[in-house]
Amino acid sequence: MGPLSETPRxxxxxxxxxxxxxxxxxxxxxxxxxxxxxxANSGAGALERLSHHHFDLILCDLTMPGMSGMELYRAVxxxxxxxxxxxxxxxxxxxxxxxxxxxxxxxxxxxxxPFDLRALRAVAATRSLAL
Numbered sequence: 001m002g003p004l005s006e007t008p009r010x011x012x013x014x015x016x017x018x019x020x021x022x023x024x025x026x027x028x029x030x031x032x033x034x035x036x037x038x039x040a041n042s043g044a045g046a047l048e049r050l051s052h053h054h055f056d057l058i059l060c061d062l063t064m065p066g067m068s069g070m071e072l073y074r075a076v077x078x079x080x081x082x083x084x085x086x087x088x089x090x091x092x093x094x095x096x097x098x099x100x101x102x103x104x105x106x107x108x109x110x111x112x113x114p115f116d117l118r119a120l121r122a123v124a125a126t127r128s129l130a131l
Contacts, residue, residue: 011131012034015056015057015124016037016039017037017040017059018059019061020041020042028115031121038053042067043067043068043071046060047076056131059111063091063092063099086127089108090111091103091113109123
């Protein structure tokens with residue numbers, strides 16, 4: 001057997017990207033194109049998709065107009081703690097005290113903007129190995 005047969009296979013994930021910035025969602029969709037990716041440009045849009053579809057990973061911007069990532073997390077957690085555990089928060093570093101306290105309180109992971117593409121791919125790979 002050659003080296004390709006020794007490469008671990010990662011399961012394809014169902015990923016939801018929640019971010020109000022279309023540049024971010026396009027970039028993330030491209031980087032994660034080995035997986036099935038859906039995009040929601042708002043917390044309300046994310047709740048709609050979550051009500052009809054199972055996602056293995058949810059990448060969620062912390063700060064969005066309307067419903068923040070924190071508010072989305074609370075809404076998701078009220079429905080399904082298991083789904084809320086799949087959320088990874090994306091931050092640009094300039095968040096409020098409330099946001100900082102939230103990130104310290106919840107066990108969920110965090111990705112910093114601008115993104116380290118290796119870290120982003122590692123999050124997806126780790127999740128796919130857990131399936």
